[in-house]
Amino acid sequence: MDEPDGATPLDPDELAGLRHRHVTTRGQLDRLEQANIQEALAWLPRRRKGGVLTRDFVAALHRRMFGQVWRWAGSFRRSDKNTGVAHEQIEEQLRMLLGDVLYWVENGTFSPMEIAVRFHHRLVSIHPFPNGNGRHARIIADVLLTECFGLPGIDWAGGQGLQAMTGRRTQYITALRAADLGDYAPLLAFAGVPDAG
Secondary structure (H helix, E strand, O other): OOOOOOOOOOOHHHHOOEOOOOOOOHHHHHHHHHHHHHHHHHHHHHOOOOOOOOHHHHHHHHHHHHOOOEOOOOOOOOOOOOOOOOHHHHHHHHHHHHHHHHHHHHHOOOOHHHHHHHHHHHHHHHOOOOOOHHHHHHHHHHHHHHHHHOOOOOOOOOOOOOOOOOHHHHHHHHHHHHHHOOOOHHHHHHOOOOOOO
């Protein structure tokens, strides 16, 4: 299956975790994953609120988003990728991120939207799962905005799909790469954070 720019290739063991053997194209996989994500989005308002900034919720949300498609959904990756921290560092890096975000929330370090964007970026840069990290990080950032601040989520896609290679996806990947180098202005502007840039 051809991967769009910025997507993480799966190794043979991870591909073996596909629950649907009939899937042979990226389009088929995308449709299955999107249907699973829609079910996760329907689950979010029904679940018991609280605990967004926990390891358990991070894993549970990924499992809800991809568990009907991948056997490894919700499990941290066990191999290194072309992006992300070494797999042995995932637990520690995630613990530090969740602690940092909790501090930002409690102390108003940044605006709520900037906290969500920085949370999203750091989670993507850790890259805890074999795949689905960007989609997962966008949704969990929106859950943070909704549940911790009572604000609506970010319009990440801007009316376009971020899975397909569109100008919006290219802008998103470019903004993530700038944030990797410490320049958050493009990602904040991409997310529509007021006074960004």
